[in-house]
Amino acid sequence: MAKGLDVGTMNIVCAEMEGENVVFVQQRNAFLELDYNDITKMMLDNANVQYVIKGDKIYVLGDDAMKFATVFRKSTRRPMKTGILSPEEKEAVPIIKLIVEKVLGEPNYENEIVCISSPANPIDSDIETTYHRKTMEALVRKLGYSPFTIDEGLAIVYSELADNSFTGIGISFGAGMTNVTAAYFAAPIVSFSIARGGDWIDENVAKATGTPKEQVCAIKENNFELKYEVELGSVEGALAIYYDYLITYVVENLKRKLTEVTPPQVDFPIVLAGGTSKPRGFKRVFEEKISQVGLPVDVSQIRMARDPLFSVARGCLIAAKTKEE
Amino acid sequence: MRYYGASFIFAVGVGLLVLGLFLILFFQLHYGSEPFKVKVTFTIIGIAVPIMVYGLSQMLSKKKGSMIIATCGFALSVFAVLLFDYYYPRDWFYPNVTYVAIIYASGLITLFGSSFADAVERIIESSSRTIMKIIHHEAKEEQKKKVEELPPLDAKFAFPTKAEGPSIEVKDIQMPPDLKPGKVFERPRVGKIVRVKDEVGKDAESLVRVRKGELKVKKSDSDILDVTKALKSMEEKMGKEDKKKVFGG
Numbered sequence: 251m252a253k254g255l256d257v258g259t260m261n262i263v264c265a266e267m268e269g270e271n272v273v274f275v276q277q278r279n280a281f282l283e284l285d286y287n288d289i290t291k292m293m294l295d296n297a298n299v300q301y302v303i304k305g306d307k308i309y310v311l312g313d314d315a316m317k318f319a320t321v322f323r324k325s326t327r328r329p330m331k332t333g334i335l336s337p338e339e340k341e342a343v344p345i346i347k348l349i350v351e352k353v354l355g356e357p358n359y360e361n362e363i364v365c366i367s368s369p370a371n372p373i374d375s376d377i378e379t380t381y382h383r384k385t386m387e388a389l390v391r392k393l394g395y396s397p398f399t400i401d402e403g404l405a406i407v408y409s410e411l412a413d414n415s416f417t418g419i420g421i422s423f424g425a426g427m428t429n430v431t432a433a434y435f436a437a438p439i440v441s442f443s444i445a446r447g448g449d450w451i452d453e454n455v456a457k458a459t460g461t462p463k464e465q466v467c468a469i470k471e472n473n474f475e476l477k478y479e480v481e482l483g484s485v486e487g488a489l490a491i492y493y494d495y496l497i498t499y500v501v502e503n504l505k506r507k508l509t510e511v512t513p514p515q516v517d518f519p520i521v522l523a524g525g526t527s528k529p530r531g532f533k534r535v536f537e538e539k540i541s542q543v544g545l546p547v548d549v550s551q552i553r554m555a556r557d558p559l560f561s562v563a564r565g566c567l568i569a570a571k572t573k574e575e
Numbered sequence: 576m577r578y579y580g581a582s583f584i585f586a587v588g589v590g591l592l593v594l595g596l597f598l599i600l601f602f603q604l605h606y607g608s609e610p611f612k613v614k615v616t617f618t619i620i621g622i623a624v625p626i627m628v629y630g631l632s633q634m635l636s637k638k639k640g641s642m643i644i645a646t647c648g649f650a651l652s653v654f655a656v657l658l659f660d661y662y663y664p665r666d667w668f669y670p671n672v673t674y675v676a677i678i679y680a681s682g683l684i685t686l687f688g689s690s691f692a693d694a695v696e697r698i699i700e701s702s703s704r705t706i707m708k709i710i711h712h713e714a715k716e717e718q719k720k721k722v723e724e725l726p727p728l729d730a731k732f733a734f735p736t737k738a739e740g741p742s743i744e745v746k747d748i749q750m751p752p753d754l755k756p757g758k759v760f761e762r763p764r765v766g767k768i769v770r771v772k773d774e775v776g777k778d779a780e781s782l783v784r785v786r787k788g789e790l791k792v793k794k795s796d797s798d799i800l801d802v803t804k805a806l807k808s809m810e811e812k813m814g815k816e817d818k819k820k821v822f823g824g
Contacts (some may be wrong), residue, residue: 264766265775272773277766290699294757300765301757325704344751352765413779422750431654436785515804557771564775571779572786 252363252574253356253395254566256405257331257386259426259449260525262346266565272567274560277353278325281345282315283321283503284308285523287398302348307343319464320394326464333369334382334395335429347389354393361396368399369427373423375445375505384546388449401441403431405565409520413570418519419547422562423526425449428500432547434514436569440507446496448526457490476531494535501539508546517550523561527554588623596621610664618660621679625652630685635693648685655679698814 254265256278258509264275284290294301299314310318319326329342329349336342339480354364368383385397390397391523400408406420411510416436422429425448432440452470469485480487522536554563595616599606602612611740625648632645656677759765 264584267775268770270772271770272771272775274763275768284699287698289695291757293699297612298759298761299757303755303757303783304751312765346753348756348760355764371741389649393604408778412781416782436782458725489738560769564773567775568779568782571775572783 251320251358252365252567252570253354254365254367254405254563254568254570255276255350255390255397256340256348256367256402256535256560256563256566257330258367258424258525258562259333259447260424260557261330262349262353263560263563264355265560265567267571272564274557275355277349279330279349280305280312280315280318280328281312281341282318282322282324282326283311284322291529294345295547296317300352309345311328311345320468330382331377331426331477332377332449333372333424333429333447334377334379335385335441336497339426340549343385343389347515350386350389351393354390354395357394362394363570363573364390364395364397365397365405365573366397367402367405367566368442369429370401370403370443371430372427372443374432374506377445378532394508400566401431401438402427402429402443403441404433404438404564405562405569406521406555407433407438408432408568409561409565410523411519414517414519416519417470417516418563419504420521420523421504421527423496423522423524428524430500430504432504432508432513434516436467439511439513440504442503444503445501446499447524451489451492451496451526452494453566455485458488459483459485463483470529471525474529476529476535479497493529493532494556497532497536497539498543501536501543501545505545514548515548518545518547518565519551519553521553522563523553523555523558525559527558581630581633583630585627588625588627588630591619591623591626594622614660614663617720618656621656621659622653625649625682625686628683628690632686632690632693635690635697638693641689641693644684645689648682648687648689651685652679653682655682667816 256263256265260279261320262277262279266273272527284307286303286308290308294308294310300311301314301521302309302311318324327339329339329346330340330484330531336347341547366383366386368386371379373376384529387399389399398558402422402424403420406422407416407418411433412418418433419430419432426445428444429444430440430442430444431438437575448467448470452463454462455466455470459466466485466489470489473487474486476490476493478490480490502542522533522542527533533552533554539550557564598612598616598619602616604610604613604616628650629645633642636642636645655675658665658671658675658678662675
């Protein structure tokens with residue numbers, strides 16, 4: 251037995267084998283602060299809501315936090331920001347510890363292998379990922395596991411490109427970051443991240459249209475389709491503009507990084523994953539950008555991951571299984 | 576400003592109620608009192624109660640929806656009072672009395688219900704503030720203690736390898752002592768669970784074989800061409816790197 255753990259800005263997902271199945275346990279990486287009183291506590295207990303009490307505050311965790319945020323018209327808080335532990339959030343470590351503990355569960359045996367996804371260092375920001383990576387490793391080790399980390403983009407290559415001898419490009423469009431890895435026979439030749447993702451889109455659309463960020467996120471996650479004919483002034487229009495900007499930015503940087511390394515002249519399929527890549531039409535826009543910008547490799551195919559939300563966790567599980575005795 | 580308006584409505588309601596009670600005493604109302612006196616007194620009292628509750632509701636409600644419900648309740652009560660004025664005393668018998676009473680009661684129940692819901696929501700939601708500074712400070716100190724200087728950045732992970740233990744021992748991240756997890760956290764695992772039939776084991780075996788250089792057998796001409804291309808490009812790349820090493824640049 252081994253486990254894969256995707257620690258993302260928006261979701262924490264654990265993948266493990268159970269007979270012939272892979273079981274994914276997913277939890278939102280968010281919490282909501284409420285004032286403590288007995289009525290609230292009783293209400294939360296009756297509704298089977300995940301919460302913790304600290305002093306005179308109640309913290310509602312995970313998916314429930316998102317639901318309650320909509321009801322109470324409040325903003326959720328996130329233990330992570332731009333792919334790493336949030337330095338602005340002082341409760342980040344205890345909260346993320348609790349979520350990880352409950353998503354991973356007890357180890358099946360002492361020092362069970364866990365592969366954790368980690369963002370690569372971004373090329374457009376001075377964010378350093380070492381603290382985040384080491385903290386996550388330490389946290390998982392203290393739970394009785396034997397952890398190691400791999401880049402998020404590489405996890406996608408492992409998850410989706412087995413049929414192509416793990417050669418190709420994996421791109422994870424997450425909430426906090428976009429992670430890219432180009433691999434050749436399972437070895438990364440380029441691995442980098444961009445400090446922009448779904449949250450960046452939400453923030454900019456919210457600013458541009460004067461719509462609350464939570465509402466923008468809800469529109470984006472519910473039936474939004476990425477197309478070029480947009481209504482100016484609408485949230486959908488602004489979303490399309492910022493999606494287009496993000497995709498262009500990623501493709502241009504991918505071209506730049508691939509040019510630096512002189513990649514082998516073989517076919518490179520591209521796999522797109524992550525929650526931000528879920529809107530309909532995303533793949534079509536990405537294909538158009540690739541054909542406009544042009545990459546210094548032969549792109550044989552562009553496709554979506556089988557399940558964009560679970561792809562990284564699955565890749566981590568594959569990596570973890572290769573380390574089993 | 577909304578609070579002043581709502582308070583004013585409430586005060587008007589109280590005033591009218593006091594006036595109505597005063598009129599009961601003043602007219603010394605009884606079963607055989609003049610219809611005009613009964614009509615005036617009970618119209619005033621009948622209007623006063625929904626006005627008071629409506630004022631309260633306006634003070635509490637923040638949502639447009641609950642304001643609309645309260646206004647509907649108020650309108651129903653006023654409508655019932657107007658019906659009373661219309662029927663009394665000539666047609667003031669069954670079933671008109673029942674209809675008026677039901678409409679009036681429905682209006683009041685709607686008004687009270689809306690106010691009660693707003694009050695409960697306020698109690699739950701009440702004045703959320705940022706975390707106490709002390710907790711912030713404690714957490715900061717705790718973090719400082721636990722994570723000291725970290726070793727320098729490793730090279731990129733060409734292959735997943737078990738992470739080397741940090742050169743410093745990281746203490747367990749203790750949960751703050753006053754942190755009490757809710758009932759749900761008594762379960763061993765919490766989260767949305769999805770089961771998918773999957774051949775992860777096969778993919779993991781392929782990954783091990785690829786890493787060991789045991790590439791799958793290439794049979795077709797195009798496959799052989801691909802491998803040739805790959806080897807050539809690797810050779811070229813290695814050649815360039817060697818030149819760089821020898822000549823620099």
